[in-house]
Amino acid sequence: MKKSALIAVEAAFECLLQLAEKEPIGDVERVALDDAEGRVLAEPLIASLDLPPWPNSAMDGYALRLVDWIGEPLAVSQTIFAGQAPEPLQSGTCARIFTGAPVPKGADCVELQENTELLEDGRVRFSQALRPRQNIREQGQETRCGETVLVVGTRLGPAQLGLAASLGIVELPVRRRPRVALLSTGDELVRPGQPLGPGQIYNSNRTLLLSWLKRLGCSVLDAGILPDDPQLTRARLEELAEADLILSTGGVSVGEADCFGQILREEGELALWKLAIKPGKPLTVGRYRGVPIIALPGNPASSLVTFALLARPYLLRRLGVRAVMPLAFQVPAGFAWSKPGKRREYLWARLENGRAVLYSNQSPGVLLSATWADGLVEVIEDTTLAEGDSVRFIPLSEVLG
Amino acid sequence: MKKSALIAVEAAFECLLQLAEKEPIGDVERVALDDAEGRVLAEPLIASLDLPPWPNSAMDGYALRLVDWIGEPLAVSQTIFAGQAPEPLQSGTCARIFTGAPVPKGADCVELQENTELLEDGRVRFSQALRPRQNIREQGQETRCGETVLVVGTRLGPAQLGLAASLGIVELPVRRRPRVALLSTGDELVRPGQPLGPGQIYNSNRTLLLSWLKRLGCSVLDAGILPDDPQLTRARLEELAEADLILSTGGVSVGEADCFGQILREEGELALWKLAIKPGKPLTVGRYRGVPIIALPGNPASSLVTFALLARPYLLRRLGVRAVMPLAFQVPAGFAWSKPGKRREYLWARLENGRAVLYSNQSPGVLLSATWADGLVEVIEDTTLAEGDSVRFIPLSEVLG
Numbered sequence: 122m123k124k125s126a127l128i129a130v131e132a133a134f135e136c137l138l139q140l141a142e143k144e145p146i147g148d149v150e151r152v153a154l155d156d157a158e159g160r161v162l163a164e165p166l167i168a169s170l171d172l173p174p175w176p177n178s179a180m181d182g183y184a185l186r187l188v189d190w191i192g193e194p195l196a197v198s199q200t201i202f203a204g205q206a207p208e209p210l211q212s213g214t215c216a217r218i219f220t221g222a223p224v225p226k227g228a229d230c231v232e233l234q235e236n237t238e239l240l241e242d243g244r245v246r247f248s249q250a251l252r253p254r255q256n257i258r259e260q261g262q263e264t265r266c267g268e269t270v271l272v273v274g275t276r277l278g279p280a281q282l283g284l285a286a287s288l289g290i291v292e293l294p295v296r297r298r299p300r301v302a303l304l305s306t307g308d309e310l311v312r313p314g315q316p317l318g319p320g321q322i323y324n325s326n327r328t329l330l331l332s333w334l335k336r337l338g339c340s341v342l343d344a345g346i347l348p349d350d351p352q353l354t355r356a357r358l359e360e361l362a363e364a365d366l367i368l369s370t371g372g373v374s375v376g377e378a379d380c381f382g383q384i385l386r387e388e389g390e391l392a393l394w395k396l397a398i399k400p401g402k403p404l405t406v407g408r409y410r411g412v413p414i415i416a417l418p419g420n421p422a423s424s425l426v427t428f429a430l431l432a433r434p435y436l437l438r439r440l441g442v443r444a445v446m447p448l449a450f451q452v453p454a455g456f457a458w459s460k461p462g463k464r465r466e467y468l469w470a471r472l473e474n475g476r477a478v479l480y481s482n483q484s485p486g487v488l489l490s491a492t493w494a495d496g497l498v499e500v501i502e503d504t505t506l507a508e509g510d511s512v513r514f515i516p517l518s519e520v521l522g
Numbered sequence: 523m524k525k526s527a528l529i530a531v532e533a534a535f536e537c538l539l540q541l542a543e544k545e546p547i548g549d550v551e552r553v554a555l556d557d558a559e560g561r562v563l564a565e566p567l568i569a570s571l572d573l574p575p576w577p578n579s580a581m582d583g584y585a586l587r588l589v590d591w592i593g594e595p596l597a598v599s600q601t602i603f604a605g606q607a608p609e610p611l612q613s614g615t616c617a618r619i620f621t622g623a624p625v626p627k628g629a630d631c632v633e634l635q636e637n638t639e640l641l642e643d644g645r646v647r648f649s650q651a652l653r654p655r656q657n658i659r660e661q662g663q664e665t666r667c668g669e670t671v672l673v674v675g676t677r678l679g680p681a682q683l684g685l686a687a688s689l690g691i692v693e694l695p696v697r698r699r700p701r702v703a704l705l706s707t708g709d710e711l712v713r714p715g716q717p718l719g720p721g722q723i724y725n726s727n728r729t730l731l732l733s734w735l736k737r738l739g740c741s742v743l744d745a746g747i748l749p750d751d752p753q754l755t756r757a758r759l760e761e762l763a764e765a766d767l768i769l770s771t772g773g774v775s776v777g778e779a780d781c782f783g784q785i786l787r788e789e790g791e792l793a794l795w796k797l798a799i800k801p802g803k804p805l806t807v808g809r810y811r812g813v814p815i816i817a818l819p820g821n822p823a824s825s826l827v828t829f830a831l832l833a834r835p836y837l838l839r840r841l842g843v844r845a846v847m848p849l850a851f852q853v854p855a856g857f858a859w860s861k862p863g864k865r866r867e868y869l870w871a872r873l874e875n876g877r878a879v880l881y882s883n884q885s886p887g888v889l890l891s892a893t894w895a896d897g898l899v900e901v902i903e904d905t906t907l908a909e910g911d912s913v914r915f916i917p918l919s920e921v922l923g
Contacts, residue, residue: 154714158733173887174723204709206720221710221820223721263888270890278922279737280892283730283822287723287889291715308605309622313555314692319607320624322575322688329684332559336680419622421684448873448896448917450851472849486574487664488688489671491681495849516849518919521679 127397130430130465133404137415137431138445140406141438144413146365148297154285157277159338159522160295161440166271169288171261176224177203179256183237183245184228185215187253194244201225215245224257231256274441296440301334302364302412303327304344304357306371306381307419312346325421325488326370330428334368336522337436351380358384364412365439368432371419382416385409397502399464400485401427420485426467426497429520447519451511452477454498458506465502469494470514477514491517528798531831531866534805538816538832539846541807542839545814547766549698555686558678560739560923561696562841567672570689572662577625578604580657584638584646585629586616588654595645602626616646625658632657675842697841702735703765703813704728705745705758707772707782708820713747726822726889727771731829735769737923738837748782755781765813766840769833772820786810798903800865801886802828821886827868827898830921848920852912853878855899859907866903870895871915878915892918 149163178184178201185195189212198214201207203221210216210227218224218231230251238246264270270288271281277293285293310324311317324346334341342364347354361367369381382405385391391407391414400423405416415432417424434445455476469480469490477498480490499513506512550564579585579602586596590613599615602608608626611617617626625632631652639647665671671689672682678694686694711725712718725747735742743765748755762768770782783806786792792808792815801824806817816833818825835846856877870881870891878899881891900914907913 154729155732158736170718172890174718175721179885179887202709204711204721221708221723258885258887262883262885263890271893275893279730279734280826280889280918282733283726283826284889284893286714286729287726287822289712289714289716289718289724307622308603310605311690313687313690315690317571317575317690320576320605322622323690325684325688328555328687329680331556332683333680335559421688425681425684444896448919450853450873450915451876452851472851475852482663484580484659484663486580486659488681488685489573489664492672492676492685495845514851516917516920517681518849518923519917522919522923 126395127463128394129397133394133396133431134434137406137435138438140413141435144439145441146296146299146439147441149294150297151292151294153292154282154290157282157285157293157295158279159336160277160293160298161338161437161442162271162273162275162277162281163294163296163441165269165273166275166285166288166290166293168264168266168268168270169290171266172263172287173258173260176257176260178218178220178222178224178231179258180231180233181219182231182233182256183215183247184210184218184224184231185247185251186210186212186227187229187251189213189215190247190251194240194246196244199225215247229253229257272443274443276437276442276444298338298340299365299436299439300342300363301339301436302342302344302361302367303330303334304347304367304369305419306347306369306379308349310346310371326417326419326424329421329425329488330368330370333428333433333521337433339436347381349380351384354380354384358409361412362410366436367409367412367414369414369416370424371416385414396427397464398427398430399462399466400483401467402464404431418485421488422469422491423485425488425491429497430467433520447515449499449513449515449519452514454506454508454510454512455479456506457508458500458504461503461505462500463502466500468498468500470498471495472514477512527796528864529795531797531799534795534797534832535835538807538836539839541814542836545840546842547697547700547840548842550695551698552693552695554693555683555691558683558686558694558696559680560737561678561694561699562739562838562843563672563674563676563678563682564695564697564842566670566674567676567686567689567691567694569665569667569669569671570691572667573664573688574659574661577658577661579619579621579623579625579632580659581632581634582620583632583634583657584616584648585611585619585625585632586648586652587611587613587628588630588652590614590616591648591652595641595647597645600626616648630654630658673844675844677838677843677845699739699741700766700837700840701743701764702740702837703743703745703762703768704731704735705748705768705770706820707748707770707780709750711747711772727818727820727825730822730826730889731769731771734829734834734922738834740837750781752781752785755785759785759810762813763811767837768810768813768815770815770817771825772817786815797828798865799828799831800863800867801884802868803865805832819886822889823870823892824886826889826892830898830918831868834921848916850900850914850916850920853915855907855909855911855913856880857907858909859901859905862904862906863901864903867901868898869901871899872896873915878913
């Protein structure tokens, strides 16, 4: 059999992003801030007020006018707690002020209480030199009314939602949840809880991807394990016409029993990619009656790696997310690598004393490796490594959310 | 006023973990695998079967007996698809076999189909040298029946749940969700959606921490903004007797209007820590009628940093999680740092071309910094940095989940 050329990971990545951009999931819904966690912002968030709305004290202390500081103690003409509206500062006096309280009109600096002396007659002595505007958080220092604070395509996490709250916002326009139909192929697969017959194994990909898709804010249509019957398979696929993506696991490649692949080949576009990636060589991208399909390999560690590096960015980009690449870090290898490969290898690793150490068994059939690891180490094609060489480390936390 | 000594971040961290270990949230509940995402395993997960359950083929190809390979083509005596139970291999023949299918009794190696030639008479010619057990995934290679595959305290993500599924498991014993009562103090605070009076700001901490606590699998009691009234505050606190933790934001320190702090001081233990950390100096740890309290500072960026580095590990350790420290990486600083501080500084940063660059405004009142950043850079006490110096970078993804 002839060997077709391998496709580089970057090329597959770029191609998937292009496909995603041609087919954005553009529908918008408005959700309450408390329910917006993990969703993707559909319109720019524009500040409707200055933040902070007025100059306020960064410290507990005294607000005063610089020109009044001539070395003589000042009387305290008012006390300003956070949440209060102060009177303009009386000339020749200071104001007791607490963190977050508005700086009164006329005051142009705040001195820390630790640097002052409260005299018995109630006046306050300032002994240290003062700078104009010191310890004052200026109005609009964080943002000005009318400025864009979050762009379209921002994923909403705690900080983004907190920022929206600080602008007084109670609901946000977000992209609707992508509807992902999840299905598994493989006559050997049995749903957990059922008895295991000879030659059968339990389906782990469904559980793995279901929990992951939920983390990504998807609405999952569970299409189960495809039956090895063309008619039943067609009927099952018909039910998925509303999906934004059909995500499957298990070979759509050369297996003779591959009823799913055959139907896909008959019904429309289907590209079989031989990726220069290990684990996870075969990735199929296609379409069934208009619905995009990504078919991941069936080995759980392979489906995990290809989902993390390719299907996840694709899905996020369909929602308009720009930052779809995980952060990666250069770390010293705590291992040597003597077998240069034709494919880019992703190895299950942990960071120990700043070095990447490998899990003992990197077989793609093994999921224990992924539960042990806290990251993936990337080994470039045709490369050997000595211990201590710098390698790229992708924390799993960067792809899991 | 006298200055008390600063507490190092490590010391506060260790102290909080010790407090957490004295008060584990030990209650166990059984949840379906599909609902176990983000939960913490309460009992070790022990393999109830070998994985894989039988030797299987790692490739599409032919299974044969090494001794039968004498250069002569072999007849194909059976075809074994994944999911099928094979017959023992007939002596002097080979079996067509697909990836994941059980290797038939008697066969001791699998040859890739690419390395074979199918003759017109249906026999298969093997021309390359063969090694015993090649392309066979051995029974129990991933794990053996009876082995512990996940320890108590494991957080359950996609890989862990996938592994449980591969063992046929449908539900898991997990720690119950921690009940966290979330409250804000500060007379300047207004709930988003309400009109903003003079001197008032919107409460961002509630939204920020609510979404974060949900990500951590907590059940949140929303206790709102505490009124500045001792009786009402007491009444509100009485309602939180069932909480595992009261998490508050806003000064419990020196403010004269600090009704919450005063009640806590009257009712029980209260430790005010001056942490050597910036942002986030004041952290209060205490107890109200037996319920543990962590009082974070009120500035949103300060509450974010102290929650990430101190309260989050505390909460996870209460559930028995061992790995509570975020991964951190050494990266070159894309900035210079000329102001050595008495406190450890955490700076909002992004990774650009492998270097950490800083957000322009590091003020603790500013939350925009946190929405911009993808990590925190740690600057050790009494340190200056030149551009290119190595600094510790904590990806936000490591603390957000």
